[in-house]
Amino acid sequence: MNTTTAATEANVTVATIRDWARRGIIAATKAAGRWVIDTASLAHRIAIGAMKRPAKPARKATFSVETMLAIGGSRWQKNGMDRVYINNWANFLPLEIDQYKTGNISWAAWEGQEIANRQALLLLGSIDKVWFDSADGELHGRFGSGESRIATRQEVWETVVAGIRTAIAAL
Structure with missing residues (x-):
């Protein structure tokens, strides 16, 4: 899957997905200059994140x-x-x-x-x-x-x- 799809699925930014891929947090390879994210690895990372912290209630973005x-x-x-x-x-x-x-x-x-x-x-x-x-x-x-x-x-x-x-x- 591409980084945009992975970011949407993980509820993070595309920059975060790219960072995870570069640091080896998720399994990913570069093909023709673009990251290809391993679906199972991303699902595992999402599961780890869910275990670490309980879901936060939706918060309004306050500019300060x-x-x-x-x-x-x-x-x-x-x-x-x-x-x-x-x-x-x-x-x-x-x-x-x-x-x-x-x-x-x-x-x-x-x-x-x-x-x-x-x-x-x-x-x-x-x-x-x-x-x-x-x-x-x-x-x-x-x-x-x-x-x-x-x-x-x-x-x-x-x-x-x-x-x-x-x-x-x-x-």
Whole structure:
């Protein structure tokens, strides 16, 4: 199974599945530049996770400086402004990429479907910055110059916000 399907089944992010695969927590192999997750290994990992902790009641995602820092944000304070920048916002997308050592994209998939490397680059370029402003308690974003055929800037933004909400609710 691919990483997107595995993430949905395990109720974690795609980045977590990739991390588990890299660290050997779940059995996975790379075929044509993409992770192929062993179903039985993933089921075993999910069962272990269920034994470790009782199910938590659903929690509402609350945007705050603390929650933004907990999901990997970087705090910035200057001239009376207090913001937390989410520099890893692309991790909240259903986008999988592999890169050459140069940093260029060698393979990409959106929601488990292979896409052109150029489209992946445009998806990553559709948002320039994402930050939480403690003054108004809201998440803000600045659109970039790219717009993909795969998803509009607005769709990418909504997906990032939904991913951040999910990550905060999982804390």
